[in-house]
Amino acid sequence: MEIHIAHYLIVAGILFSIGLVGVVVRRNAIVVLMCLELMLNAANLVFVAFARMHGNMQGRIFVFFAITVAAAEAAVMLAIIIAVYRQRETVNTDDMDIMQG
Amino acid sequence: MDDNTVATLAYVILFAPVVAAILITLFTRKSKGISAFLSVGSVVTGGILSVILLFDQLAKGPGTPPVISQFEWAAARDSAIGDIVLNIGVQVDFISILMSTIVGVVGSCIFVYALGYMKGDEGWSRFFAKFAFFAFSMLGITYATNFVQIFIFWELVGVSSYLLIGYFYQKPSATDAGKKAFMTNRIGDFGMTLGILLLFFAVRDVFGAVDGFSFVELQRIFTDEASRTLLFDAMGWKAGLGAFLIFVGAMGKSAQFPLHVWLPDAMEGPTPVSALMHAATMVAAGVYMIVRCYWLFAWAESAMIAIAWIGGITALMAATIAVVQNDIKKILAYSTLSQLGYMVMACGMWGAGAGMFHLATHAFFKALLFMGAGSVIHACHTNDIWEMGGLAKKMKHTTWTFIAGTLALAGIFPLAGFWSKDEILSASHHIAPLYWIGVGVAFLTAFYMGRCVFTAFFGKYRGDGHPHESPAVMWVPLAILAIFAIFGGWVGAPADLNPFGEHGLQSYLLVAYTTVAEGAHQQVINWPTGQGHMAKSLHMNVAVIGTLVAVAGLFVSYLFYGSRKFSAEKAKKMFGPIYTLVSNKYYIDEFYLFLVKKVQQGFANLCSIVEQHIIIGIFVNGLAGGAREAGDKFRKMQTGRVNTYVTMILGGLTLLVFLFVVGKEFWG
Amino acid sequence: MEPIFHDLLAAGGGHAVAFYACSAVTIAAAILMVMKKNPVASVMWLVLSFIGLAGIYVTLQSYFIAVIQVLVYAGAIMVLFLFVIMLLNLRREDIAKMELPKVPFAGVIAAILFFVSVFLVIKASTPAFEKPVDALLGEPALAGDSVRAIGIPLFSQWLLPFEITSVLLLAAIVGAVALTKKKL
Amino acid sequence: MHLSLATLIILVPALTTLLLFFVPAKKVQVVRWLAAGGAFCTVIISITMMATYDKAVGGWQFTQVVTWVEDLGISWNVGADGISVAMLLLTSLVIMAGTLVSFKVTDRPKEFYILLMALVTGVFGVFAGRDMFFFYFSYELAVIPMYLLIGVWGSTNKEYATMKLTLFLTAGAVVALIGLLLLYWHTKEFFDANPALLEAFRNAHPDFSDATSSSFNLLQVQYAAKHAMEMGGPASREFFSLGFQLWVFPLILLGFGAIAPMWPLHTWSPGGHAAAPSAASMLHAGVLMKLGSYGIIRIGLTCLPEGAAKILPIVAALCMMNIIYGGMVAMAQKDLKFVIGYSSSSHMGYVLLGIASMNVIGLNGAVFLMFAHGIMTALAFGLIGWFYDQTHTRMLPDLGGLAKQIPFIGVCFTIMALASAGLPGFANFASEFMVLIGSWQEAVRGNSWFFLYTILAVWGIVISATYLLRAARWAFFGPLNPCWEGKIKDADTWFWRAPFIMLIAALVLFGCYPKLLIDVIATGTGPIVDIIENARQAVAGIK
Numbered sequence A: 001m002e003i004h005i006a007h008y009l010i011v012a013g014i015l016f017s018i019g020l021v022g023v024v025v026r027r028n029a030i031v032v033l034m035c036l037e038l039m040l041n042a043a044n045l046v047f048v049a050f051a052r053m054h055g056n057m058q059g060r061i062f063v064f065f066a067i068t069v070a071a072a073e074a075a076v077m078l079a080i081i082i083a084v085y086r087q088r089e090t091v092n093t094d095d096m097d098i099m100q101g
Numbered sequence B: 001m002d003d004n005t006v007a008t009l010a011y012v013i014l015f016a017p018v019v020a021a022i023l024i025t026l027f028t029r030k031s032k033g034i035s036a037f038l039s040v041g042s043v044v045t046g047g048i049l050s051v052i053l054l055f056d057q058l059a060k061g062p063g064t065p066p067v068i069s070q071f072e073w074a075a076a077r078d079s080a081i082g083d084i085v086l087n088i089g090v091q092v093d094f095i096s097i098l099m100s101t102i103v104g105v106v107g108s109c110i111f112v113y114a115l116g117y118m119k120g121d122e123g124w125s126r127f128f129a130k131f132a133f134f135a136f137s138m139l140g141i142t143y144a145t146n147f148v149q150i151f152i153f154w155e156l157v158g159v160s161s162y163l164l165i166g167y168f169y170q171k172p173s174a175t176d177a178g179k180k181a182f183m184t185n186r187i188g189d190f191g192m193t194l195g196i197l198l199l200f201f202a203v204r205d206v207f208g209a210v211d212g213f214s215f216v217e218l219q220r221i222f223t224d225e226a227s228r229t230l231l232f233d234a235m236g237w238k239a240g241l242g243a244f245l246i247f248v249g250a251m252g253k254s255a256q257f258p259l260h261v262w263l264p265d266a267m268e269g270p271t272p273v274s275a276l277m278h279a280a281t282m283v284a285a286g287v288y289m290i291v292r293c294y295w296l297f298a299w300a301e302s303a304m305i306a307i308a309w310i311g312g313i314t315a316l317m318a319a320t321i322a323v324v325q326n327d328i329k330k331i332l333a334y335s336t337l338s339q340l341g342y343m344v345m346a347c348g349m350w351g352a353g354a355g356m357f358h359l360a361t362h363a364f365f366k367a368l369l370f371m372g373a374g375s376v377i378h379a380c381h382t383n384d385i386w387e388m389g390g391l392a393k394k395m396k397h398t399t400w401t402f403i404a405g406t407l408a409l410a411g412i413f414p415l416a417g418f419w420s421k422d423e424i425l426s427a428s429h430h431i432a433p434l435y436w437i438g439v440g441v442a443f444l445t446a447f448y449m450g451r452c453v454f455t456a457f458f459g460k461y462r463g464d465g466h467p468h469e470s471p472a473v474m475w476v477p478l479a480i481l482a483i484f485a486i487f488g489g490w491v492g493a494p495a496d497l498n499p500f501g502e503h504g505l506q507s508y509l510l511v512a513y514t515t516v517a518e519g520a521h522q523q524v525i526n527w528p529t530g531q532g533h534m535a536k537s538l539h540m541n542v543a544v545i546g547t548l549v550a551v552a553g554l555f556v557s558y559l560f561y562g563s564r565k566f567s568a569e570k571a572k573k574m575f576g577p578i579y580t581l582v583s584n585k586y587y588i589d590e591f592y593l594f595l596v597k598k599v600q601q602g603f604a605n606l607c608s609i610v611e612q613h614i615i616i617g618i619f620v621n622g623l624a625g626g627a628r629e630a631g632d633k634f635r636k637m638q639t640g641r642v643n644t645y646v647t648m649i650l651g652g653l654t655l656l657v658f659l660f661v662v663g664k665e666f667w668g
Numbered sequence C: 001m002e003p004i005f006h007d008l009l010a011a012g013g014g015h016a017v018a019f020y021a022c023s024a025v026t027i028a029a030a031i032l033m034v035m036k037k038n039p040v041a042s043v044m045w046l047v048l049s050f051i052g053l054a055g056i057y058v059t060l061q062s063y064f065i066a067v068i069q070v071l072v073y074a075g076a077i078m079v080l081f082l083f084v085i086m087l088l089n090l091r092r093e094d095i096a097k098m099e100l101p102k103v104p105f106a107g108v109i110a111a112i113l114f115f116v117s118v119f120l121v122i123k124a125s126t127p128a129f130e131k132p133v134d135a136l137l138g139e140p141a142l143a144g145d146s147v148r149a150i151g152i153p154l155f156s157q158w159l160l161p162f163e164i165t166s167v168l169l170l171a172a173i174v175g176a177v178a179l180t181k182k183k184l
Numbered sequence D: 001m002h003l004s005l006a007t008l009i010i011l012v013p014a015l016t017t018l019l020l021f022f023v024p025a026k027k028v029q030v031v032r033w034l035a036a037g038g039a040f041c042t043v044i045i046s047i048t049m050m051a052t053y054d055k056a057v058g059g060w061q062f063t064q065v066v067t068w069v070e071d072l073g074i075s076w077n078v079g080a081d082g083i084s085v086a087m088l089l090l091t092s093l094v095i096m097a098g099t100l101v102s103f104k105v106t107d108r109p110k111e112f113y114i115l116l117m118a119l120v121t122g123v124f125g126v127f128a129g130r131d132m133f134f135f136y137f138s139y140e141l142a143v144i145p146m147y148l149l150i151g152v153w154g155s156t157n158k159e160y161a162t163m164k165l166t167l168f169l170t171a172g173a174v175v176a177l178i179g180l181l182l183l184y185w186h187t188k189e190f191f192d193a194n195p196a197l198l199e200a201f202r203n204a205h206p207d208f209s210d211a212t213s214s215s216f217n218l219l220q221v222q223y224a225a226k227h228a229m230e231m232g233g234p235a236s237r238e239f240f241s242l243g244f245q246l247w248v249f250p251l252i253l254l255g256f257g258a259i260a261p262m263w264p265l266h267t268w269s270p271g272g273h274a275a276a277p278s279a280a281s282m283l284h285a286g287v288l289m290k291l292g293s294y295g296i297i298r299i300g301l302t303c304l305p306e307g308a309a310k311i312l313p314i315v316a317a318l319c320m321m322n323i324i325y326g327g328m329v330a331m332a333q334k335d336l337k338f339v340i341g342y343s344s345s346s347h348m349g350y351v352l353l354g355i356a357s358m359n360v361i362g363l364n365g366a367v368f369l370m371f372a373h374g375i376m377t378a379l380a381f382g383l384i385g386w387f388y389d390q391t392h393t394r395m396l397p398d399l400g401g402l403a404k405q406i407p408f409i410g411v412c413f414t415i416m417a418l419a420s421a422g423l424p425g426f427a428n429f430a431s432e433f434m435v436l437i438g439s440w441q442e443a444v445r446g447n448s449w450f451f452l453y454t455i456l457a458v459w460g461i462v463i464s465a466t467y468l469l470r471a472a473r474w475a476f477f478g479p480l481n482p483c484w485e486g487k488i489k490d491a492d493t494w495f496w497r498a499p500f501i502m503l504i505a506a507l508v509l510f511g512c513y514p515k516l517l518i519d520v521i522a523t524g525t526g527p528i529v530d531i532i533e534n535a536r537q538a539v540a541g542i543k
Helices: A005-025 A029-054 A058-088 B003-026 B032-060 B094-117 B124-142 B147-165 B172-207 B215-223 B225-235 B237-253 B262-268 B271-280 B282-292 B301-323 B328-348 B352-380 B396-410 B416-428 B432-457 B472-492 B505-524 B540-562 B568-574 B576-583 B585-635 B642-667 C002-010 C014-035 C039-059 C063-088 C102-123 C147-155 C159-180 D005-022 D028-052 D082-104 D109-128 D132-153 D158-193 D195-204 D218-229 D242-257 D268-275 D278-303 D305-331 D336-357 D360-391 D407-420 D427-445 D449-476 D494-512 D515-539
Strands: B067-076 B084-092 D061-069 D074-080
Touching (some): A005 A029, A005 B642, A005 C102, A029 C039, A058 C147, B003 B032, B003 B124, B032 B094, B084 B094, B084 B147, B084 D427, B094 B124, B094 B271, B094 B472, B124 B147, B124 B271, B147 B172, B147 B237, B147 B282, B172 B237, B172 D427, B172 D449, B225 B237, B262 B271, B262 B328, B271 B282, B271 B328, B301 B328, B301 B432, B301 B576, B301 B585, B328 B432, B416 B540, B432 B540, B642 C102, D005 D082, D005 D109, D074 D132, D082 D109, D082 D278, D109 D278, D132 D158, D132 D278, D195 D218, D218 D278, D218 D305, D268 D278, D278 D360, D278 D515, D305 D515, D336 D360, D360 D494, D427 D449, D427 D515, D494 D515
8 A cells, every 4th residue: 555645635634624624613712723723734744745755855944934933823822812811801702803893 | 640650559548548557556556646647647648649540540531441450369370270369459440549539538538527526435546447447448349450359358348347337345236236237248248259259160161261350351351242252151041140149249238138237237336437338438339349340240131130120129128218217327327228229220220330420429428418417416415316406506517518418319400419310310211110219219318318307407406415516627527528419410410511521420431331331231132222321411301300309309308397287197107007117127127137046046056956966965975875885784794703704714715716726627 | 763763664564554543643633622622622632633743744754843743832832722721711612602504614615625635636646746655765865854954954045034933933922921911 | 417397396395395394393484484485496497497498399398317117117207398387387386375375374384384295296296297107106196195184174074075085086096097007008018019119219219218118108108109090090900999099098088087077076176175275275276176187188188099089079068067067056055165166167177178179279278278277266265265264154145245354355356256257368268268269160170069068168157257256246245244344354464465466467467468378388289189180080980
């Protein structure tokens, strides 16, 4: 049984879709954030897979950056969530509708 | 004098008043003496120079070619259809000099008179500046070389009349009267503009790049039979229309029915203004233009008939109204209207010579009458003739000059009015209805003037002031004009009675245009010759009938108002409905008021409503409202919840991916 | 460590086994992460998912990335999540609040995206794509995913982005502190 | 570096704007005099331009070309022909008067003057610009400050008015921009297809020796249009075909027509005028509106003559709506600024009619009327502003007899009303009369509708006299409304009188001797009429 790059890509697709569904259906801001992280990781997987395929380093370096950015993003996002929680006593995204038109 | 001198003098006559007006406005408003000196000086200079020019012209004899000097005012260079050049300048020939002399001499008298009349008025300098400007406008018409120039000064006369009539600007009736004069004139100018354009392009159409505004060019075309036929064939019915439209301008200025309504109201201006405007200048402009452009009107038969009838109707209508007026200036105003109708009627019956002659004599005695009236008003502080009476004893100079003017106006032999009235009646005596209108007007004229004189100057004084004679500065001009009114007519008398014999006024006018008119008669129309040529001798039965009705008119008025044999009150009752109709001026003002207030303003309000509610309300604000409504609806989509946005983003993304990737694969 | 993995993967069928095992763990853990009502449980399942993902990286011979994945993601970031959850003392999410119509909608969208990507993957055909991954094992360019092999380009060719990343991190730190501060 | 006068006249207000930024806001006198000084410089420059413009040579003079963005073909490309010279003179006179009148502004004068000078920089840029990009840029620069000027310093419903004005004008600008971009691309395609002509263009214009096929240079677009149209029949040729022109000309027309303002796109203007502070409405009605008609002449007629020849006769019907309908609406107004506002839209109808008649005298008249109306209407708004500042009402029934209290303003207002009513002696008469002649000429040429249009236009003059005299009568004549007794100050020093006297002097000077300006204008309109004439012959008979 041979494993092709396509297999990896499909796994990445599945992960991305799961993350996506999570973002849409979940109400807890932290979980939503986690789902986002999952989607990022799906993307990372694609990078690594293609880097492997082309046999060069660029893709991996990109993943390196992506992880860094994800870390920064997570930090800021969590900070925001904390700030919001202080204001509104909730992290439920349904209650965060101050931007409603 | 050579042509250059003539042109220079004409320029001086023309521009002296406007220079005076500018100087007064800019510099000498505070110093009354200098203002008056400038203003009066400029007009008197013009008068003297005009007389010099007149004598020069007389010395040169009839038929002297016109002197033309003009400069380009504005132009459009068009290689395809030829340049269109608008010129300004002076055309000096007998007609313009004659007119300028009338304006200058009568104007000088009035200006001097105004020195006395306006004494103590706070707007003294303003008055004299406007007055000088008015003289300038009128002289501009007089010396115009082309239709554009005449139109320019036509409008300027309109505006200076607006300013002068509305001189007492705090008096609502005065400003309203000024506005009315301006607007009525504007309506006349509306027709005139179209007429000028029509004529210009018609000429251009036929003859190529000809200056179709210039009087001499047009005169050349119209007097030459071949080119005229060509033009008339090309224009067809539009020829008559064009001539009539230009005449509409004259209708406005010369206050012909139905554009006459401004003239009586214009009495709101100071009396010198009335005298200037309604004797020698503004109202004369229309008649002057008909004479000036006689080569045009002479062959436009349909227009001529319309002109004659309009003149006749105006004359009769105004004369009847004058009979029932009580305001001395109003009587004179309607009298002016009536006499203008006379002149226009004469012009319309190919008697431009008679019209011009009457214009000249009328200028003198009507100015005299207005100023006499002014003198009376000055003394009695009222306009109502029923509050006067017995003034003959208290104001000797004014009285005898006024009576001289009255007799001249009534057309009593041998005063000035007699000769010119006789010319007019002779010109029209072949056209029965108009001739009888003319005779009727002569009777009415004598009657209402007699009524005015007997009521105001004889009998007992009925007012409560202490009237006294006006100062010399006011009555001396009256005396000068009275001399003209008494003896001035002889210059135009038929040859066998004329002190100048064959070389009377008419012989000069004859060459200037009447030959043309005579030709028109022979070619266009089969009517017997009117007054196209100079009458060799008095038309006896016309003269006798004319004089008889005038005397009869005076006599009847004496019976009513002098001896009081008949009661005016009874006559009033006898003619009940007619009296009401006439004393309400045939309800023409009411009709116009209805047009302006109801129809025009109604239409304006309708437009305003359309603007407010349809264009702005529905289209503009509707569009804005629609955008706002749509925004309101779309706003609902902004739930403020991240999930919704994410869902939408994903939905959109999916759609795009589907379309671009899969869709392209299958259908692209 | 690398040679060990290398040998294991190179063994007959080892590669496929490792791939399928790791993928199954990753996907299952991810699904559970979405479904768990308790955020703490979600975090735990996500950690597991990330570890599985690290395994997949290993099958791609990206050992260093795999290590980073475990250390940074599964370790540091997820701990951060945990801390926050604990800090906020969150209740369990009320599943009834979930907008149910959205679940199928999300599912449909996810399915479409998934199948489009599968479609694209199937459609794409380059020589490198055709090649099985374990056939790439011996290629010299990929001889090793050593720290050195990543480090050299990172600090030469990619130096500027690297530095920018550090600025970004600094900004994130400052931002996070500023945001959570009670009084600014 | 040598700066041409056309560059200078744009730079002077631009520099003034910049300098104003650095003046402390408290030094009000410095701010005012600096702005007045800048405005005065523009007056000097524009008069110099007018005096030194070589009428015998004609064409573009005072030119300057500096490349900006070579790849896109954008350059600092300025100059002035006869039309521009007249418009620059108008602008400088109006801004001079505007700055002087605005000495009364006490609320944030620095910002006010900065915006005013920025606005006028844009206006100068449009009138002196020969680059379509720069043209558009300047146009927007002229429009945007107006938003703030009205929004901040305005009165009477200013929020609504300023919003509406800005929306109309920017929407119009965007429509015009689409037209300009279409022209740009079309020109590029044309030159790409005919490189020889590009070479010829470079050789013919030493200024543009490095021109590329993509260019916003108006001269280059005109060159392309001219040669493209020589290449075949209107329908069959590849570039600048009749179909193309019939698409693009309406865009230009509508875009610029919105600011002109062409009926029914005029509704922003009276409200905008009414709400704007004096100087802003002076500039706005006096100059900004002219940008529209200028744009139609400068770009529409020269680059798309066949489209113009087909469409302008239809536009003439809209002009009638401007003239008659605008006049009637003005007649029904009670607010003095609305009267003048609608009268502006009515008078701009004459400008458009002159353009639509497409002949020398009509076009000359139209441009001259743009000048005359600009001066006249600036005068009007300056005067209204004068007493509005003191009475705080512009409603005609509330005023009355003001001439006694403020004789100077009263006299000026009467002069303005008479000038606006087309009285000889003022530039308005000569120009309107020329427009009428032009319109009639078009009628004689074969388009019989123009007979009707001319008659209505002449009637429009009667209408305008009606409402203007009525306004003068209500506001200034008759007995003084007792509530103003002693309350209103006249313009009693020569300083305050100066702007009004200056504007009146300009009206009278060019009214008494129009040849002075018309000869300059004619050098600009002549070539345009030639282009249009060729196009009309080309499209004659095509439905």
